[in-house]
Amino acid sequence: MSSVAIRVQNVRKVFRKRKGVLRREIHEEHALNGITFEVREGEVYGLLGPNGSGKSTLIRILSTLLLADGGDVEILGFHLPEHEREVRERVGRVSVDAAFYKKLSARENLLYTxxxxGFEKTEAEQKALYILKRLGQDASRFDDPLEEMSRGMQQKVSIARALLVNPPLLLLDEPTTGLDPKSKQEVQRFIQDLxxxxxxxxxxxxxxxxEAERLCDRIGILTxxxxxxxxxxxxLKFQAGADNLEEVFLKAVGKSFEEVEEATVE
Ligand SMILES: Nc1ncnc2c1ncn2[C@@H]1O[C@H](COP(=O)(O)OP(=O)(O)O)[C@@H](O)[C@H]1O
Ligand SMILES: [Mg+2]
Known part of the structure; x- marks a missing residue:
């Protein structure tokens, strides 16, 4: 039996925002309301959910960028937040909002990472080029400033950066959103390969x-x-009595909206 790579128990996250004309009101946004799930080693786990359902918040907590307000997170045997450093060394995160130095080139950004x-320069450079090539990105643009690159190219550089350190755990936040069909296919193939x-x-x-159906061993729907x-x-299809995943998704999301409405009426 394979072991557990991610164990998340009852994780909660609340964002407090100031609202109102004088910004005196404090509005609490419950981004995560007690999430519990596990991901096994070697598994590809998909998170589906409408915009604002908490996917990125969860990914950011798992990658140590954000602290949970409650619950328990264990990654590859290390607890957060106590073992933040150990987790950071083992986890790669790819996200559209990933911080890059946009004026610097892909090469410079990757070498900085x-x-x-503490990696050797030439080796890191070769590896980055190899990954980009496998992602269908030729090296001719390697020295262009990132801000001049298309979204697809930036996303590929972001993937290359996450993989430089050979992470045993990879967190991909919408890795194919907004990509053209060819780039999308290249990224998907790369994930399968990996x-x-x-x-x-x-x-x-x-x-x-x-994509979820093809790439993921298991899928969780967040609302x-x-x-x-x-x-x-x-x-999921069996449980929902649905023919396809889209129907499952709409049912799961719709149901939770009804539940919330009922709760507020009472
Ligand atoms: N840094 C933040 N400050 C305040 N609210 C946030 C922050 N990040 C996310 N949120 C809120 O938390 C909720 C979940 O957001 P997010 O995790 O980005 O959802 P998703 O990735 O599923 O679209 C949203 O209501 C969003 O507005
Ligand atoms: Mg998101």
Whole structure:
């Protein structure tokens, strides 16, 4: 039996925002309302959910960028927040909002990461080029400032950066959103490859149901900070009595809206 790579128990996150004309009112946004789930080593776990359902918040907590307000998070045997450093060394995160130095080139950004992690320059450079090539990105643009690159190219550089350190766990926040069909396919193929060749554990968020079905061993559906359904795509379809994943998604999300409405009426 494979062991557990991610164990999340009853995780909660509340954002406090100032509202009103004088910004005196404090509004509490419950981004995560007690999330519990596990991801096994070598598994690809998909997180689906409408905008604002808490996917990125969860990914950011798992990658140590954000502190949970409650609950328990264990990554590859290390507890957060106590073992933040150990987790950070083992986790790669890819996100559209990933911080880059946009005036610097892809090469410079990647070498900076390599430097931070204490990697040898030439080796890191070769590896980055290799990953970009496998992602269908030729090296001719390697020295262009990132701000001059298309979103797809930036996303590929972001993937290359996350993989430089050979992380056993990869967190991909909408890795294919906004990409053209070819780039999308290249990224998807790369994810499949990575899992097969390296046995990397992967958590990915997506709005693409086909992608979730093809890439993920199991899928969790998040709505309003709660995990409302979980299983393989076959299990989810069976549970929901649905023909396809889109129907599962709409049912799961719709149901939770009804529940919330009922709760507020009472
Ligand atoms: N840094 C933040 N400050 C305040 N509210 C936030 C912050 N990040 C996320 N939120 C809120 O938390 C909720 C979940 O957001 P997010 O995790 O980004 O959702 P998703 O990735 O599923 O679209 C949203 O209501 C969002 O407005
Ligand atoms: Mg998001």
């Amino acid at each position: 390599a430097f931070l992690y 899992r097969l060749r390296e046995g990397t554990t992967i958590v990915l968020t997506t709005h693409d149901m086909d 309003r900070g709660q995990l409302v359904a979980e299983g393989t795509s076959e299990e």
